[in-house]
Amino acid sequence: MTDSLIKIEGLYKLFGRTPAKHMGLVKQGLSKDEILKKTGHTLGLKDINLDIKRSEIYVIMGLSGSGKSTLIRHFNRLIDPTEGKVVVEGQDIMTLNDAELREFRRKKMSMVFQRFGLLPHKTVVENVAFGLKVRGIGKEERQQKATQWLADVGLKGYEDQYPSQLSGGQQQRVGLARALCTDAEILLMDEAFSALDPLIRSEMQDQLIELQEKLHKTIIFITHDLDEALRIGDRIAILRDGELIQVGAPADILLHPADDYVEKFVRDVNRARALSVDTVMKPAKFRISAETVGEALKEMRTSKHEYAYNVTGDGYQGALALDQLEELDKSEYGELLTDEHYYDSDVNVEPDAVIEEVIPETLDQEYPIPVVDEEGKLQGELSRDTIAEVLSPQPEAGEGEETEKTG
Amino acid sequence: MSWITEFPQLSRSELLTVRKTLDEAYREFSRSHGEAIENFFDPLLAFLVWIENLLISTPWWLVIAIILAITHFAARSLKLTIGVGISLFLIGFFGMWEDTMSTLSIITVCTILSIVLGVPIGIAMAKSNRIQAIVTPILDVMQTMPAFVYLIPVVMLLGIGKIPGVIAVVIYAIPPVIRLTNLGIRLVDKEVLEAADAYGVTSWQRLWNVQLPLAMPNIMAGVNQTIMMALAMVVIASMIGVKGLGQPVLQSITNQYFTQGLLNGSAIVVLAIIFDRVSQAYAKRSQRHMGGRHD
Numbered sequence: 118m119t120d121s122l123i124k125i126e127g128l129y130k131l132f133g134r135t136p137a138k139h140m141g142l143v144k145q146g147l148s149k150d151e152i153l154k155k156t157g158h159t160l161g162l163k164d165i166n167l168d169i170k171r172s173e174i175y176v177i178m179g180l181s182g183s184g185k186s187t188l189i190r191h192f193n194r195l196i197d198p199t200e201g202k203v204v205v206e207g208q209d210i211m212t213l214n215d216a217e218l219r220e221f222r223r224k225k226m227s228m229v230f231q232r233f234g235l236l237p238h239k240t241v242v243e244n245v246a247f248g249l250k251v252r253g254i255g256k257e258e259r260q261q262k263a264t265q266w267l268a269d270v271g272l273k274g275y276e277d278q279y280p281s282q283l284s285g286g287q288q289q290r291v292g293l294a295r296a297l298c299t300d301a302e303i304l305l306m307d308e309a310f311s312a313l314d315p316l317i318r319s320e321m322q323d324q325l326i327e328l329q330e331k332l333h334k335t336i337i338f339i340t341h342d343l344d345e346a347l348r349i350g351d352r353i354a355i356l357r358d359g360e361l362i363q364v365g366a367p368a369d370i371l372l373h374p375a376d377d378y379v380e381k382f383v384r385d386v387n388r389a390r391a392l393s394v395d396t397v398m399k400p401a402k403f404r405i406s407a408e409t410v411g412e413a414l415k416e417m418r419t420s421k422h423e424y425a426y427n428v429t430g431d432g433y434q435g436a437l438a439l440d441q442l443e444e445l446d447k448s449e450y451g452e453l454l455t456d457e458h459y460y461d462s463d464v465n466v467e468p469d470a471v472i473e474e475v476i477p478e479t480l481d482q483e484y485p486i487p488v489v490d491e492e493g494k495l496q497g498e499l500s501r502d503t504i505a506e507v508l509s510p511q512p513e514a515g516e517g518e519e520t521e522k523t524g
Numbered sequence: 525m526s527w528i529t530e531f532p533q534l535s536r537s538e539l540l541t542v543r544k545t546l547d548e549a550y551r552e553f554s555r556s557h558g559e560a561i562e563n564f565f566d567p568l569l570a571f572l573v574w575i576e577n578l579l580i581s582t583p584w585w586l587v588i589a590i591i592l593a594i595t596h597f598a599a600r601s602l603k604l605t606i607g608v609g610i611s612l613f614l615i616g617f618f619g620m621w622e623d624t625m626s627t628l629s630i631i632t633v634c635t636i637l638s639i640v641l642g643v644p645i646g647i648a649m650a651k652s653n654r655i656q657a658i659v660t661p662i663l664d665v666m667q668t669m670p671a672f673v674y675l676i677p678v679v680m681l682l683g684i685g686k687i688p689g690v691i692a693v694v695i696y697a698i699p700p701v702i703r704l705t706n707l708g709i710r711l712v713d714k715e716v717l718e719a720a721d722a723y724g725v726t727s728w729q730r731l732w733n734v735q736l737p738l739a740m741p742n743i744m745a746g747v748n749q750t751i752m753m754a755l756a757m758v759v760i761a762s763m764i765g766v767k768g769l770g771q772p773v774l775q776s777i778t779n780q781y782f783t784q785g786l787l788n789g790s791a792i793v794v795l796a797i798i799f800d801r802v803s804q805a806y807a808k809r810s811q812r813h814m815g816g817r818h819d
């Protein structure tokens with residue numbers, strides 16, 4: 118599923134009285150501070166280009182004030198851009214009139230807010246049904262649907278409570294249920310979990326991931342927390358002072374930060390916990406195809422490999438070390454290769470395992486560990502060196518430390 | 525250079541001309557349009573008379589029973605209900621029942637009128653900064669201008685009677701509803717509004733489902749103040765022929781009837797307290813879910 122669903126092209130947002138007049142300065146590349154000083158206008162977003170694919174969780178990350186909320190509010194036009202396009206399924210939503218925009222918001226996108234944005238005078242189930250009510254759907258039908266979604270987010274039995282009677286985590290579940298209840302394909306989440314305690318937050322993240330496995334929504338998720346971004350994002354876009362600094366998969370961002378700003382985000386992340394094996398493994402190059410000990414020895418000697426992966430017509434068999442085979446007596450050369458010959462017969466490293474989980478196995482072995490997927494196919498190898506390289510601190514991206522910025 | 529020691533003012537004759545012209549113009553206006561304006565207010569008068577007659581002709585015990593029922597449903601407080609019952613009984617016991625019913629009817633009509641006019645004005649102010657900038661100074665004038673001053677044109681136009689009384693009371697009492705409706709709507713949580721917009725509300729749905737309900741505590745406070753101010757106007761309104769508790773008070777002032785003044789004054793206070801407690805208890809009960817949000 119790689120077709121593009123939302124495209125943002127050349128998006129600029131300048132806050133102030135006469136933004137159009139000062140776009141020249143923005144395009145000349147003046148900084149946010151300079152523009153503010155010269156014109157009294159705040160640069161919200163600068164030349165944003167995004168391409169969001171169907172069914173992905175797209176995380177937008179940045180420090181407070183970097184323009185995340187401004188950006189996400191352009192998706193459903195809670196904020197209109199000063200310049201640029203927002204294209205959803207080929208349609209530029211800037212061309213919608215009021216009625217069309219309402220229709221678009223009712224059917225295509227729904228939104229979850231940082232401080233929940235629930236109606237305090239309505240019960241939980243009425244809050245969840247709000248989107249359907251706005252659409253003019255009858256009471257019975259919308260209550261029934263809302264009750265179902267409440268159960269799906271784990272709030273069965275809370276239907277007739279009021280939001281103020283619920284904990285923060287529960288209130289945000291209501292917010293999530295409200296968003297899901299409209300069956301909108303696109304979900305906008307502006308720091309949806311940031312107001313919650315860490316434990317509740319990670320519970321909510323798990324729940325979101327779990328729901329996404331069933332629902333396959335396209336989710337735009339805003340956060341200022343890199344751990345959260347890495348945990349749930351398929352791709353991450355990093356924003357600074359209204360500019361897009363880097364877009365990439367979580368591992369990309371972790372392993373190749375584009376500049377100091379990203380570097381600083383990344384520095385404190387526990388990579389062993391954040392990266393999965395497939396993001397760092399190397400290709401398993403040394404392959405042989407042998408039935409017996411003798412054949413294996415012969416192949417490895419000619420190719421001069423210390424170790425090799427035996428892949429026969431029946432698929433991947435195991436990993437062999439040259440020195441272990443050479444210890445065997447010549448009389449055994451005719452024997453078929455079995456588990457006792459393979460050095461990886463009691464280890465099992467899968468591509469989606471987190472590095473932290475496989476460190477013991479990897480460090481125990483002199484030779485690289487093969488990475489084998491669920492179907493028993495050889496995907497790559499993981500060596501002690503690779504792990505050491507990934508876990509050791511990265512060299513600074515820029516020259517020396519940037520001076521700390523305040524505010 | 526006389527202007528150093530004396531204020532440069534219009535001469536007496538010039539001043540007289542100004543006054544004469546304005547008075548003449550207004551008198552002319554009231555002669556030619558007075559009747560049309562009176563006719564315009566006829567339905568209001570009919571409504572007022574109807575309510576007054578209804579309250580007076582209904583047996584006293586039934587009126588008390590109805591008021592107690594309203595109190596109970598609004599406030600759900602036994603103590604308050606008993607208190608209201610005793611107060612109303614005492615008012616009748618001291619011979620003020622009819623006047624109290626007259627006052628009650630005019631207050632009811634003025635309050636309804638203030639809400640019907642004031643809430644939409646407040647909504648318009650909240651919607652547009654320009655309207656707010658225009659209306660706010662007018663409200664300031666309405667609240668600071670001594671009531672007697674705007675009684676004059678009203679009486680010139682409509683004579684003495686119930687309608688000018690109602691108009692005077694409404695002018696005096698309407699500002700709090702307008703101000704607090706405006707304030708209440710402007711204070712509505714921005715994120716809740718955004719949420720409503722994100723789900724595609726029309727501006728009518730936004731007003732009805734979000735802005736008014738969330739502004740309700742403030743609007744109710746405004747209505748409460750309006751009722752209190754209307755009650756305070758009862759005595760002044762009685763000067764232009766509004767029947768009710770104000771007239772005996774006015775009589776007491778001119779004739780120095782201390783006890784009569786005290787009794788009728790107390791009846792006004794009792795009415796005020798009843799209105800206040802009942803409306804506040806109702807507001808509190810209906811908004812018990814609005815406060816104390818967890819974060």
Ligand SMILES: Nc1ncnc2c1ncn2[C@@H]1O[C@H](COP(=O)(O)OP(=O)(O)O)[C@@H](O)[C@H]1O
Pocket residue numbers: 132133159160161179180181182183184185186187188
């Ligand atoms: N309505 C507005 N008027 C003026 N400036 C604004 C407005 N909204 C946001 N900004 C400014 O735009 C920048 C980005 O804000 P925001 O998108 O809220 O950041 P974030 O959500 O990343 O914390 C900030 O400098 C903020 O002050």
Ligand SMILES: [Mg+2]
Pocket residue numbers: 185186187308
């Ligand atoms: Mg924000």
